[in-house]
Amino acid sequence: MGKRPKEGVAASIRDFCADGFLVLRGAVAPDIVCACVEVIEKELRDRAVDPRDPATWTEPVVRFPCPEGPAFAAAGTSPALGEMYDALLGRGNWVQRAGVGGTLPVRFPSMRDPGDAGWHIDGSYDVDGKWWVNVHSRRRGLLALFLFTDVGAVDAPTEILVGSHLDVPRVLAPFGERGVFFGDVAGNLPASTFERPRARATGRAGDVYLCHPFLVHRATWPHLGSGPRMVAQPGIAQHEPFALRDGPGVCAVERAILRGLE
Numbered sequence: 001m002g003k004r005p006k007e008g009v010a011a012s013i014r015d016f017c018a019d020g021f022l023v024l025r026g027a028v029a030p031d032i033v034c035a036c037v038e039v040i041e042k043e044l045r046d047r048a049v050d051p052r053d054p055a056t057w058t059e060p061v062v063r064f065p066c067p068e069g070p071a072f073a074a075a076g077t078s079p080a081l082g083e084m085y086d087a088l089l090g091r092g093n094w095v096q097r098a099g100v101g102g103t104l105p106v107r108f109p110s111m112r113d114p115g116d117a118g119w120h121i122d123g124s125y126d127v128d129g130k131w132w133v134n135v136h137s138r139r140r141g142l143l144a145l146f147l148f149t150d151v152g153a154v155d156a157p158t159e160i161l162v163g164s165h166l167d168v169p170r171v172l173a174p175f176g177e178r179g180v181f182f183g184d185v186a187g188n189l190p191a192s193t194f195e196r197p198r199a200r201a202t203g204r205a206g207d208v209y210l211c212h213p214f215l216v217h218r219a220t221w222p223h224l225g226s227g228p229r230m231v232a233q234p235g236i237a238q239h240e241p242f243a244l245r246d247g248p249g250v251c252a253v254e255r256a257i258l259r260g261l262e
């Protein structure tokens, strides 16, 4: 009986290594989600967008940094998340943030191309004002998708190429420590990456997708739902870039990179 939760974590890690992501359903408690949404709605009103008035939804996407404050600190420090960060990155290896962080693209019902929906991996460090990435995944241990609203299939969910994190290391390796602009990665991937199965990051408000930093993903459109879709997408930083030396202490994220390099 006592073994089940541990087996659950082990199975989740196996899925994460193979697919490049896992989902923590209900990772953020409903009252915390509500408090976050109130703050997000205020941010929208400050930009002349009323989350309850479709007449003000003139753009398909409104993007801003995920707000800070107590509600977001509570969301970002949910115990379920901390346990899974430990399991995927190793205890003490990741940076605990007093908040969620990242950007928060709020997507509105619209038939228009939002202009930001290409396949990509996220960048992780700044080079002359641009986001770059290297095979050691400097400063980024995970990508998280925090669902602050319910996201159904019609609500412009993020789309994921399942297992694509295993294709990216071979593209990044030739660029060495210096790395490459994140926007130049997808174009160097083999055609087979884009033939991988696709998954959509749907779920309930409070669910969190934890993704390998090299997972290829994109925004989708049109948004055919009825209300704003709110998903924050922070990186979870690790203290040290992955050394990429195989051995007993290698965490799940690093192991997947090594597998991609084989």
Ligand SMILES: O=C(O)CCC(=O)C(=O)O
Binding pocket: 105, 116, 122, 156, 157, 158, 159, 217, 218, 219, 220, 231, 233
């Ligand atoms: O909004 C989304 O569904 C994903 C957006 C995204 O991946 C990004 O902006 O980097």
